[in-house]
Amino acid sequence: MVTAVAAVPSLIGLDWGSTSLRAWLVGPDGTVLEERKADKGASTLSGHAAFVEAFDDVSGGWRTAHPGLPVLACGMVGSAHGWLDVPYARCPAGAAVLAAGLRRPDGGPFIVPGVLFDDTSLPPDVMRGEETQVVGTLHLHDTLRASSCVVLPGTHSKWTQICAERIVRFATHMTGELYAVLRQHSVLGRLMPDDAPVDPDAFVQGVDAARDHGELGLAHQIFAVRSLGVTGRLPNDMLADYLSGLLIGHELRAGLQWRAMAGLGPQPLALVGAPNLCARYQVALHRFDRPADLVLDNTAPAGLLALARAAGLLPLAPLESQ
Amino acid sequence: MVTAVAAVPSLIGLDWGSTSLRAWLVGPDGTVLEERKADKGASTLSGHAAFVEAFDDVSGGWRTAHPGLPVLACGMVGSAHGWLDVPYARCPAGAAVLAAGLRRPDGGPFIVPGVLFDDTSLPPDVMRGEETQVVGTLHLHDTLRASSCVVLPGTHSKWTQICAERIVRFATHMTGELYAVLRQHSVLGRLMPDDAPVDPDAFVQGVDAARDHGELGLAHQIFAVRSLGVTGRLPNDMLADYLSGLLIGHELRAGLQWRAMAGLGPQPLALVGAPNLCARYQVALHRFDRPADLVLDNTAPAGLLALARAAGLLPLAPLESQ
Structure with a gap:
């Protein structure tokens, strides 16, 4: 009450x-x-x-x-x-x-x-x-204070390493802005209808492609959005979420490796941000077999x-x- | 005569x-x-x-x-x-x-x-x-016919594997288009003057960053164009070529690995395209210690x-x- x-x-x-x-x-x-x-x-x-x-x-x-x-x-x-x-x-x-x-x-x-x-x-x-x-x-x-990784998805996603209640280092990923400019201003957006419904399968396909073949390069893998479209392999309705999955997958691939490189051992990973965006990152983290320990909305x-x-x-x- | x-x-x-x-x-x-x-x-x-x-x-x-x-x-x-x-x-x-x-x-x-x-x-x-x-x-x-890698830099760069005078596989990298949309439509372009002279040093710095730290991710490394600018570490005149170097460096990093994965052994590598763009790729290939064997202008x-x-x-x- x-x-x-x-x-x-x-x-x-x-x-x-x-x-x-x-x-x-x-x-x-x-x-x-x-x-x-x-x-x-x-x-x-x-x-x-x-x-x-x-x-x-x-x-x-x-x-x-x-x-x-x-x-x-x-x-x-x-x-x-x-x-x-x-x-x-x-x-x-x-x-x-x-x-x-x-x-x-x-x-x-x-x-x-x-x-x-x-x-x-x-x-x-x-x-x-x-x-x-x-x-x-x-x-x-308080479980995050001693040692944690706090990830803030967004236009410019931030991966922050926390030690003893302080930000000791961080890395920005321009994932959200890349998605926006590629969708609005590149050849990749041309095949995408404005009103396509969210397609979780296409998103997961993009995440998995980044996870399994990311060494082929982001600038290569995003071209698949076009080649899958023009060859009819993926319906146009699915292309935007495939691109979203590729970009978020590349962020996780790099971010999780960056985190591992810090050599801090096991520590909780928290997602902080808009719920619909955090939900995408949650799904993607599952595909990387590293689910988020905590998901929070605006903590400002x-x-x-x-x-x-x-x-x-x-x-x-x-x-x-x- | x-x-x-x-x-x-x-x-x-x-x-x-x-x-x-x-x-x-x-x-x-x-x-x-x-x-x-x-x-x-x-x-x-x-x-x-x-x-x-x-x-x-x-x-x-x-x-x-x-x-x-x-x-x-x-x-x-x-x-x-x-x-x-x-x-x-x-x-x-x-x-x-x-x-x-x-x-x-x-x-x-x-x-x-x-x-x-x-x-x-x-x-x-x-x-x-x-x-x-x-x-x-x-x-x-004819030295390229039996086995070679022909790279065509451009808006959508193509890396092609040649065996017995045929294209056996290829990979597209959206390097040129990424540069254009990031420069024209993203936060990265805002600090770049339109009339900056070409800066070979900035280009090489970008290539080297991709070569040495590319595992941190393209979407992360390109944000350095902004952070180097706002912190005054790199003059604004140098930012466009630093971005160009980062993007071409990431293409080479992925392309050379893709080529190595084919397991075809030593083979010549040729660059084909606009001379000023091929010159950038030549410099970048040198930084990767894999210089081009041949550089050609338009062969269409x-x-x-x-x-x-x-x-x-x-x-x-x-x-x-x-």
Whole structure:
């Protein structure tokens, strides 16, 4: 039974990405009490005034109704083309490091820094926004804190290695963006109808092809989307999900090997993100015989709350006392 | 010294692809006597009359001036969305098989069939146009006929295995199209200036990254184009060539392994295609310690001539008698 007592909010949180803005009124246990969305991604705005206006539109009412609440934002709003260029925190990065890196534009929210992974032997890697989801994930699930792999599927999927509650390294895979540009702008999309129903079999066929023959190369295997179509071997309705399976399969192939290379031994693997996308990754992980140990929806509100606490903007540790 | 005797043409040849149309008046030794180009790719035309008109525009004058010359075309003009859907020849496919598969629309040229590679354990692969370049390559260079690997870089690169003058198997890599869509439509292109000069060092860095760390995955490694840019590690002017190197490096990594898997032992490797693109592949092959044995420009005119002879449309073997 749901109790009728209205929770008192503890935080106003924003996930302010390149293309969208989501805002939450967050309760003391990380629960989302109210949600608002706006079509005001950081890449669509230019100049301080535009950010102030979008910020006021989405959260001004809450700030008036609940004066004094801390306001935290994560995502591309903190990039060079966002509201304020907040310097990256460096790996290993946990809640304390991220909280110490919070920066605030005039009249704006505290913005969480992104994270930079900088290995001497490899190109650097960067994230903005996902670090907050990782903090929320670790806050909500103590089994992941000591050692785990947290995978955040998306336009730019992130594979993060967690040790002692900190992101020690991570790798980005452009899986979602590759799917979108290949579907919309390449020869592969031409045979795909817009309204094809989801085809789980085609998806699994693509995953298995990547698993079994991925050494033939992604740029080769995706051409099969065309050759299977023009030869009539796969109905056009199945081609989009076959491509999705190939791309996610290649991500898992590389990601699981990357994870193994870390030599950290057995550790839980968690998927964090949109449920329909996580469901695809769950199926694909099964095909690789490495099912996910935990699947979580958006953990950014809990992450923003944990960071507000770590920064001393809220009383300490009420989450633990729930 | 060039002799002043005008050669008598033996053939009118067309390379009629999706986006462009090239026509040649070909001499008896395969030399191009005249060339014409038109912006009338097969994908831009619809219906028999449109193809007849484009065909007459580009070659009508030659056909009037040289009545009775055989006319052959290769490329996407023979696809389901071309002038006439010419059934694929199947591997193993050499000049005899391809000549037997020529088909002619009313009032049009003989069209060379594409080739289908159909393995039971893998998705099929298809080519249209490159088979003619392979025939021309083998015709011009007898060292490649018994056993070789002929690589045709391009929008859809083809790696072909040759045994006994026939294409026994091949693999397509969408390297050129991936570069184009990532540059034009993905986040990676945003940092790249349009007018950056070619940067050989950046290209080599990309090739080496694919060679040394390709197991991390193409979809991961290409994100470095962004992370190197936003962290200022690589000047924006260098990013396009770094991406080019990564993509070509991944193609070589997969292609050389695919070639090794065939277990055919030492055999020459030839590059056939546009000189500036072949030059990139030459550099990249050097980085993989497997330099090309032969680099050739367009061999389609010689291929069309060889196919016309194999089909009995011309006296036999004058090339050999030159």
